[in-house]
Amino acid sequence: MVLDDLGSSLRGTLDDLRGKSRLSEEDIEDIVKEIQRSLLQADVDVGLVQDLSDSIETRALEEEPPAGTTPRDWVLRIVYEELVDLVGESTELPLEEQTIMLAGLYGSGKTTTAAKMAWWFSTKGLRPAIIQTDTDRPGAYDQSKEMAERAEVDFYGDPDEDDPVKIARDGLEATENADVRIVDTAGRDGLNEELIEQIERIEQEVQPDRDLLVLDAAMGQSAKSQAADFEAAIGIDGVVITKLDGTAKGGGALAAVNETDSTIAFLGSGETVKDIERFEPSGFISRLLGMGDLKQLTERVERAMEETQEGDEEDWDPEDMLEGQFTLKDMRKQMQTMNNMGPLDQVMDMIPGLGGGLMDQLPDDAMDVTQERMRDFDVIMDSMTEEELENPRVVGQSRTRRICRGSGKPEERVRELLQQHKQMEQMLKQFQGMGDGDMERMMKQMQQ
Numbered sequence: 001m002v003l004d005d006l007g008s009s010l011r012g013t014l015d016d017l018r019g020k021s022r023l024s025e026e027d028i029e030d031i032v033k034e035i036q037r038s039l040l041q042a043d044v045d046v047g048l049v050q051d052l053s054d055s056i057e058t059r060a061l062e063e064e065p066p067a068g069t070t071p072r073d074w075v076l077r078i079v080y081e082e083l084v085d086l087v088g089e090s091t092e093l094p095l096e097e098q099t100i101m102l103a104g105l106y107g108s109g110k111t112t113t114a115a116k117m118a119w120w121f122s123t124k125g126l127r128p129a130i131i132q133t134d135t136d137r138p139g140a141y142d143q144s145k146e147m148a149e150r151a152e153v154d155f156y157g158d159p160d161e162d163d164p165v166k167i168a169r170d171g172l173e174a175t176e177n178a179d180v181r182i183v184d185t186a187g188r189d190g191l192n193e194e195l196i197e198q199i200e201r202i203e204q205e206v207q208p209d210r211d212l213l214v215l216d217a218a219m220g221q222s223a224k225s226q227a228a229d230f231e232a233a234i235g236i237d238g239v240v241i242t243k244l245d246g247t248a249k250g251g252g253a254l255a256a257v258n259e260t261d262s263t264i265a266f267l268g269s270g271e272t273v274k275d276i277e278r279f280e281p282s283g284f285i286s287r288l289l290g291m292g293d294l295k296q297l298t299e300r301v302e303r304a305m306e307e308t309q310e311g312d313e314e315d316w317d318p319e320d321m322l323e324g325q326f327t328l329k330d331m332r333k334q335m336q337t338m339n340n341m342g343p344l345d346q347v348m349d350m351i352p353g354l355g356g357g358l359m360d361q362l363p364d365d366a367m368d369v370t371q372e373r374m375r376d377f378d379v380i381m382d383s384m385t386e387e388e389l390e391n392p393r394v395v396g397q398s399r400t401r402r403i404c405r406g407s408g409k410p411e412e413r414v415r416e417l418l419q420q421h422k423q424m425e426q427m428l429k430q431f432q433g434m435g436d437g438d439m440e441r442m443m444k445q446m447q448q
């Protein structure tokens, strides 16, 4: 994905700054060079890179870190803020009745995006409809109809009509009951007058509230001129970057955003209707920098811990866990907390330094703490002795049978519980393995 290796290379450079109380001009130059290298490799426009590095350099040299902040954390903060500034805000998209028109070249992912966006709006409680006006690409109608069915949203198209403007007009009438109407348009291999003229006519008919430009993340610098042409024809309010799941770098799309003075609305990362996420600048950049979405994580953890600890006399101390004392009691509290926080894999995604790598190493069911299993685990733990809860390793065959009789749960569930405990313990060891203090700091931050 765009800037993909920025996080790791930058962290390396930043780690060299640990323990320094002041940063020299050379230190800052090293950081800026690292950022430039990553951005240029990701196809980001040279001009943009220059502006960004100038701002980072000036701020890092001139601004004083607030008391209590290390120079390293301060620089990271500046880099983060400047990158957020570079990618810009998320396109405003109120959850209300509206018509959105999609434009873009052939193969950019418009038809897929129309279905994904419709699905996304449906998850927000709105009733979406797709209007397919592409009369040029054979198969566009069938593909679009099929995807609309998969997304379980309304669809209008007319395979026998070859005037896209008429289809658009009829489509608007036919989808009167929908809240959000997404109008898909034809693309071409390249932008030409005919396409521009056609899209202008459709736009006049549809009078959309928003025009979104769909761009393939693999597009390099040509994204910029393409965006400028679409901007001149219909005016672009936001950009959707597709195919971020591939090897594409996406930097070209950033240039397009800048060129059209617009913002990013959605990111597409796969071929199914659910592979879409709303663009959220701070989370996006935090993830790229490998910082995790700390702010969001901290808020969620605080909320979850408050909920868990209500009526709970014993405090769960994350620091104890970091020191390696992880008992079944800790696990029970942690499971309650995690359950209050939301799906564990999403939580993991937000933790600094835990990219796909660690998640991939863990067995799938390590993350599978379903409600039902948790309820069973709770009942089982009620049947365990204090000693067993403190040190589950003492639970052998005969104790397992006793616990099983006491709780009325199958032996297999008891073993699952012990297995789950082991896996979580192993996971914690991996946290400790991060070794650079990030985790401790994060835990402290969570507790504040």
Ligand code: GDP
Residues within 6 Å of the ligand: 104, 105, 106, 107, 108, 109, 110, 111, 112, 113, 187, 242, 243, 244, 245, 246, 268, 269, 270, 271, 275
């Ligand atoms: P259109 O010509 O602009 O309407 O493009 P399509 O929606 O037909 O997409 C072109 C191809 O790209 C299709 O094979 C899609 O399945 C694929 N595609 C679209 N979006 C994504 C994405 O986010 N990730 C991946 N991997 N493929 C995508």
